[in-house]
Amino acid sequence: MSTRLGRRGFMEAATAFTAGLSANLWPAPAARAASAMGFDDARHLLSRTSFGVTPAEIRVLESLDHSVAVDRLLDSPRREAMTPAPGWLGLGPAELRRRQQAAESERKQGADGKKLDVVRPVQEQGRELKNWWIEEMIATDQPLVERMTLFWHGHFTSSLMKVRYPASLFRQNALFRREALGNYATLLKSVARDPAMLIYLDGMRSVARQPNENFARELLELFTLGEGRYGETDVKAAARAFTGWSVDRETGQFMERAGQHDDGEKTFLGKTGRFGGDDILAILLAHPRTAETVVEKLWREFVSLKADPSEVGRLAALFRESGYEIKPLMRALLLSPAFRDPANRGALIKSPVDLIVGTVHVLGLPVPEKTGLVRMLQGLGQTPFDPPNVKGWAGGESWISTHTLLLRQQFLRRMVEATTVAPMEGGMQMANRPNRRADRREQLPPADGSTMQMMEPPRPVEGRSLRGAGQEARLGPTLAGVDGPLLVRTLLPRQPVDGGDANGTAGAVVAAALLDTAYQLK
Amino acid sequence: MGRVLLLVELKGGNDGLNTLVPYADPTYRDLRAGIGVARERVVQLDERVGLHEKLAPLMDSWKAGDLAILQGVGYPYPNRSHFRSSEIWDTASASTQTLSEGWVAQAFNGTPIAKGIGVDCVVADTNVLPSAGPSLRTIVMQDAENFLRQADAMSVVPGVSDGGNPALNHLLSVRQEINAAAAGLRDRLRSAPAPVDAYGQEFLLGRQLDLATRLLTAKVPVIAIKVALGGFDTHANQAPTHERLLAFLATNLATLRQNLIGAGLWNDVVVMTYSEFGRRARQNASAGTDHGTSAPHFVMGGAVKGGLHGVYPSLSDLQDGDLRHTVDFRNVFATLAQGCWGQRYDFGLRQPQRLGFLV
Numbered sequence: 001m002s003t004r005l006g007r008r009g010f011m012e013a014a015t016a017f018t019a020g021l022s023a024n025l026w027p028a029p030a031a032r033a034a035s036a037m038g039f040d041d042a043r044h045l046l047s048r049t050s051f052g053v054t055p056a057e058i059r060v061l062e063s064l065d066h067s068v069a070v071d072r073l074l075d076s077p078r079r080e081a082m083t084p085a086p087g088w089l090g091l092g093p094a095e096l097r098r099r100q101q102a103a104e105s106e107r108k109q110g111a112d113g114k115k116l117d118v119v120r121p122v123q124e125q126g127r128e129l130k131n132w133w134i135e136e137m138i139a140t141d142q143p144l145v146e147r148m149t150l151f152w153h154g155h156f157t158s159s160l161m162k163v164r165y166p167a168s169l170f171r172q173n174a175l176f177r178r179e180a181l182g183n184y185a186t187l188l189k190s191v192a193r194d195p196a197m198l199i200y201l202d203g204m205r206s207v208a209r210q211p212n213e214n215f216a217r218e219l220l221e222l223f224t225l226g227e228g229r230y231g232e233t234d235v236k237a238a239a240r241a242f243t244g245w246s247v248d249r250e251t252g253q254f255m256e257r258a259g260q261h262d263d264g265e266k267t268f269l270g271k272t273g274r275f276g277g278d279d280i281l282a283i284l285l286a287h288p289r290t291a292e293t294v295v296e297k298l299w300r301e302f303v304s305l306k307a308d309p310s311e312v313g314r315l316a317a318l319f320r321e322s323g324y325e326i327k328p329l330m331r332a333l334l335l336s337p338a339f340r341d342p343a344n345r346g347a348l349i350k351s352p353v354d355l356i357v358g359t360v361h362v363l364g365l366p367v368p369e370k371t372g373l374v375r376m377l378q379g380l381g382q383t384p385f386d387p388p389n390v391k392g393w394a395g396g397e398s399w400i401s402t403h404t405l406l407l408r409q410q411f412l413r414r415m416v417e418a419t420t421v422a423p424m425e426g427g428m429q430m431a432n433r434p435n436r437r438a439d440r441r442e443q444l445p446p447a448d449g450s451t452m453q454m455m456e457p458p459r460p461v462e463g464r465s466l467r468g469a470g471q472e473a474r475l476g477p478t479l480a481g482v483d484g485p486l487l488v489r490t491l492l493p494r495q496p497v498d499g500g501d502a503n504g505t506a507g508a509v510v511a512a513a514l515l516d517t518a519y520q521l522k
Numbered sequence: 523m524g525r526v527l528l529l530v531e532l533k534g535g536n537d538g539l540n541t542l543v544p545y546a547d548p549t550y551r552d553l554r555a556g557i558g559v560a561r562e563r564v565v566q567l568d569e570r571v572g573l574h575e576k577l578a579p580l581m582d583s584w585k586a587g588d589l590a591i592l593q594g595v596g597y598p599y600p601n602r603s604h605f606r607s608s609e610i611w612d613t614a615s616a617s618t619q620t621l622s623e624g625w626v627a628q629a630f631n632g633t634p635i636a637k638g639i640g641v642d643c644v645v646a647d648t649n650v651l652p653s654a655g656p657s658l659r660t661i662v663m664q665d666a667e668n669f670l671r672q673a674d675a676m677s678v679v680p681g682v683s684d685g686g687n688p689a690l691n692h693l694l695s696v697r698q699e700i701n702a703a704a705a706g707l708r709d710r711l712r713s714a715p716a717p718v719d720a721y722g723q724e725f726l727l728g729r730q731l732d733l734a735t736r737l738l739t740a741k742v743p744v745i746a747i748k749v750a751l752g753g754f755d756t757h758a759n760q761a762p763t764h765e766r767l768l769a770f771l772a773t774n775l776a777t778l779r780q781n782l783i784g785a786g787l788w789n790d791v792v793v794m795t796y797s798e799f800g801r802r803a804r805q806n807a808s809a810g811t812d813h814g815t816s817a818p819h820f821v822m823g824g825a826v827k828g829g830l831h832g833v834y835p836s837l838s839d840l841q842d843g844d845l846r847h848t849v850d851f852r853n854v855f856a857t858l859a860q861g862c863w864g865q866r867y868d869f870g871l872r873q874p875q876r877l878g879f880l881v
Binding site for chain 1: 603605606609645648650660661662669672673675676677686687688689690692693694696697699700703758759
């Protein structure tokens with residue numbers, strides 16, 4: 001077994017494992033640690049630290065001691081994406097704007113006010129950027145790093161809707177990945193100089209004569225102290241301190257415009273001096289609330305929706321003592337009694353990314369074109385690089401409305417259908433949409449919410465759903481060969497709500513589990 | 523009391539100056555040298571203002587006295603972000619305040635409505651915020667048949683105890699909302715006749731108004747229905763796009779009126795358009811307009827007191843290039859809450875004014 005807990009390692013183990021597995025038999029591993037955590041604990045740990053869980057992945061962890069498994073998950077985080085970066089990263093914002101304007105004016109040539117179907121570079125790059133990240137989330141061998149990258153994106157939000165320079169959001173994403181399990185102080189200082197952030201929160205226009213308070217306000221309210229722990233004068237003082245931090249219009253890189261900086265004396269949170277941006281950040285990092293704000297958020301993301309104040313205090317103290325190192329904090333969080341408490345199993349609602357990326361992973365679906373997945377994410381309320389507002393995604397219960405619950409079920413039914421028709425040799429095909437041109441256009445999803453079309457695979461199991469496909473249903477290598485009860489325990493964090501029959505055919509069991517309300521939980 | 527409010531969101535920020543045109547004001551020609559609506563293309567309503575000619579289908583309603591045009595609607599310290607400003611309108615908040623509950627839901631806080639069927643509001647587009655909140659049960663439904671089919675596929679939950687798991691409890695309660703709504707709507711919707719006059723299909727609004735009409739003629743006891751027309755973010759080459767949108771809006775609102783009059787329902791419905799902001803007074807360099815502030819809005823219905831209401835904002839007294847609003851949108855909401863549902867609610871205003879467009 002690989003010592004690293006990457007997905008590739010999992011998949012190698014999976015192959016060996018399914019090959020040797022006979023029906024209805026879950027062989028006990030040969031060498032079990034004295035304190036092996038077992039199937040359900042391992043499933044829980046993985047469901048919170050990756051996107052989707054397969055039996056083989058659980059199998060790799062179940063014989064380990066919980067703390068050993070956690071250490072391995074955190075061992076040496078990948079600091080760069082595996083998926084090749086888009087080709088347009090070198091294009092500066094000025095050049096992109098010029099190309100955009102050219103495209104816009106060409107687009108307007110149409111008669112009767114109808115716009116021509118011209119590819120606009122900003123929209124096209126935005127589409128490719130979203131697809132790129134979804135690709136990485138599916139392909140990565142370290143899903144926890146992607147999870148943390150997504151977490152920091154939700155914490156330090158910036159949106160393509162305002163930052164119409166996708167390369168800067170790619171670089172911001174690279175920063176979040178580099179420090180995903182790195183250091184919060186480093187992250188905060190880098191974010192304050194990050195071009196996408198400077199554009200998103202208007203820092204690039206903030207000058208001594210007219211300081212813009214947008215970044216300063218969100219820095220205090222969302223990134224560090226939280227509401228009610230500072231006054232309007234603190235916001236104003238911080239805004240003055242950051243004046244002059246800007247973005248070069250040609251290159252898109254961070255630059256300091258010394259002439260635009262307000263070098264005067266400021267009073268911020270009771271301290272007085274000729275503060276610059278870094279002084280403000282240092283004062284905020286010295287404030288105990290900063291660590292608590294981050295820990296509370298991580299608690300809601302990884303443990304439960306209700307934070308325990310004394311536990312938050314303990315973890316925040318540890319976070320500060322370590323100099324804001326994220327890895328020891330995550331270690332302590334994942335080892336905390338609350339994380340392991342059975343009452344917190346299945347107590348979080350899957351985010352749209354959990355649901356979509358996770359299902360694609362669990363079913364082992366190859367998806368050549370990601371635009372359909374991104375559009376589904378958009379329908380469910382979590383478009384990457386486009387959070388709804390500066391607060392990021394509210395998450396928790398707000399993921400589920402009457403609209404999104406029906407859309408989620410519809411997505412899952414489509415996944416079930418796609419799995420149904422899987423040919424044995426090649427896995428499942430989700431279609432490249434026949435008209436990529438149509439994909440490029442900003443368009444509303446069709447009224448019936450359908451966003452994906454399935455291509456006919458070479459040799460389908462004719463017209464039957466997974467539920468009805470019986471013995472002919474071909475599960476992907478991720479699920480094949482696992483018995484019914486164990487499939488249910490893999491796919492659901494608690495007993496089924498809708499009472500599926502774990503003794504049916506494998507296809508029927510998987511279909512019922514995916515459509516069970518409990519599948520929405522993690 | 524019991525009138526259904528039909529909200530028509532104009533997404534993207536409708537240009538009020540080219541909707542209700544101050545054709546007699548020389549400053550208008552000056553600000554809109556390229557994209558201003560020519561005097562002969564204005565349908566005059568009085569000696570100062572008139573409708574863009576593409577809105578002419580609304581003139582039947584105007585002449586019948588059931589079209590009110592509210593001038594200069596906006597709010598103090600306006601926000602020019604589409605998202606944020608929509609949120610301000612939808613939650614009736616002050617510009618500096620963030621609320622999570624929609625204004626329609628707020629109007630029913632503390633006065634639960636009769637739970638006749640399983641749904642209180644139907645949103646036919648995707649933005650539910652105006653009716654979001656614990657006091658109302660809102661369903662998003664772009665297509666009735668599709669909704670019913672999807673709801674059928676998710677059958678009634680067998681008796682499940684949540685085991686103290688709030689996340690599961692939430693899922694189950696949303697599922698129950700869907701089931702209850704589907705149960706309440708199924709027979710009524712399936713037996714509702716198609717609207718006599720068909721709606722245009724060029725924009726999604728046509729399908730949404732079709733659904734709204736079916737809900738109304740089937741006498742589904744909802745308090746509000748919401749539809750939307752997008753595309754008003756006209757930063758460049760505005761005129762052809764804007765004209766197309768206005769023409770579609772007017773034609774389809776006129777069709778709606780005909781259908782509801784024919785069904786004997788026009789007195790029971792109040793239709794209101796709204797948009798997150800108007801556009802900047804002066805056109806920009808690319809023959810479009812940028813995000814601005816206040817704009818006029820339409821209110822229609824058999825119970826509506828037609829005519830011009832409020833004061834047109836001055837074109838010579840701009841604030842940083844923007845019109846100063848003359849009517850706070852929260853007063854419009856307070857008037858609607860009272861006039862449609864008999865709810866007195868102040869939407870955070872110290873002394874909400876009930877405006878005269880709805881008795």
